[in-house]
Amino acid sequence: MHSTATTSALxxxxxxxAAPAGYLAACTQGLPLRETLAASRAELDAWEGGTVTPAFYGDAVERSRSAFARLVGVPANRVAIGSQVSVLVSIAAASAPDGAEVVCVDGDFTSMIYPFLAQAHRGITVVHAPLDRLAEAIGPRTWLVAFSLxxxxxxxxxxxxxxxxAADRTGARTLADLTQAAGWLPVDASRFDATICHAYKWLCAPRGSAFLTVGDRMLDELRPVQAGWFAGDDPWTSCYGPSIHLAQDARRFDVSPAWPVWPGTAAALEFFAGLDIASVRDHVVGLGDELCAxxxxxxxxxxxxxxxxxxxxxxxxLTAAGIRxxxxxGRTRVAFHLWNTPADLDLLVDALPSRPRND
Structure with a gap:
């Protein structure tokens, strides 16, 4: 049971x-905060009026980077920004030594698998293991284990x-995708060599903002294969060749930001970075377990x-009943997030009269 203070905070x-009743699809796409909508609309107005500048967007990127760092427990200088999970996974895939073995989860989201399969021409092999046997699949040949948390x-x-x-015993690196975790499940990204997260699901940001965290061991092993001007030590003096001085920290892996998504992302991540995520977990798991019952x-x-x-x-x-x-x-999937209440649970169960229920 939540305490009175926790219930009030939630x-x-x-x-x-402004969540509609029966929206149970945070695992597909999060809903915007009022602050995210306000920031995004203000950006559109400023763009229309010709008053936005690259520095304005740069500030939104750095606010987002800092908030994400706080949320997952790493310093901001260990966070790189990007656009999609597959784009950031490709950095790790391109950095794998020739002939390396990568262990993935059988049935994991393809963005965590395809970038490694695309390196087959270099002798990269991908081992697919069931999630409950993932640790057993990590062996002395494994360079990296890549999996969704x-x-x-x-x-x-x-x-x-x-x-x-298992990775510690064999010396394998670890890459965890936090996309379906960050925002409801407490996460300590410092436990992994690298993590990746797209922010448009549980973190409720506009689609197109993603993050990569890099630990000590991987910082020098990853190749900045997608480096552009924003990966420079000073992006504003790195716009033209013939050379570039890359950032010394994780910013060397930055992908040039899609500007309009970042003001809304900053508002969303600052909100989540200020929450007690353990309370969010207890709330959503409570609803999920009650549905199971x-x-x-x-x-x-x-x-x-x-x-x-x-x-x-x-x-x-469910769709006919207005439930998202x-x-x-081959499975029906529902997700409970911060905005969901027991009323959403009742709506869901009532829409499935033919299923056995223990209520």
Whole structure:
């Protein structure tokens, strides 16, 4: 049970969203905060009026970088910015030594797998392991284990302690995708050699802002293969060749920002960096476990709940009831976030009258 103070804080946080009833799709796309909408609209107005400058956008990028660093527990100088998960994973893939072995999760989101498969011409091999046997698949040949902390298709949470212990024994590097975790699950990115996160899901930012964190070991091993002017030690003096002085910290991996998304991203991340994420986790896991109980399936301790629905019967019923859910890998998928309440849970269960329920 939440304390009165925690319940009040969560209610106050929910007031920052104008969420419609039955929106259970944070794992597909987050909803904007009122502050994000205001910042994005102000940017459009300023753009229309010809008053925005690169420095204005640069400030939004640095605010976002700092807020994300606070959220995941690393210094801001260990955070690089980008646009998509696959773009940032490609940095690690291009940096793998010729002939290296990379261990991935069987069925993980393709952005965590395809960049490594694309390196087959250099002898890079990808080993696919079930999530519950990921640690066992890490061996003496493994250069990197790359996995989503929370699986997109099922919401299953990786056994981080087991994976890190196996990687430590063999010397393998670790790359964790935080896209389905950051924003509801407390995360310490400093435990991994590198992490990647797209902010448009649980962090409720505009699509097109993503982050890479880099630890000590990987800082010099990763190649800045996508370096442009924004990766310079001073971006504003790195706009023209013939040479560039790259930043000495993680900013050397920065991808030139898509300007309009960053003011809204800064507003969203500053909001989440100020939350008690453990309380958010307890709230969403509580709703998820109650749904499991009512559906007669094991409690999962997850924000994402899925169940088999190969013919989309359940997903069709939810959609007809005005509930926003999704279907992945032959399963119906729902996600509980900060804005959801027991009323959303009741709406969901009532839309599935044919399913067994324990209520």
């Amino acid at each position: 209610a106050e946080a929910r007031a920052h969203f 929370v699986q997109s298709a099922t919401g299953q949470i990786a056994d981080v302690d087991a994976v890190l212990a 009512r559906l007669g399936i094991p409690r999962l301790g997850q924000a994402i709940v899925t169940w088999p629905d190969a013919d989309c019967t359940d997903l069709t019923a 859910a999704s279907g992945r890998a």
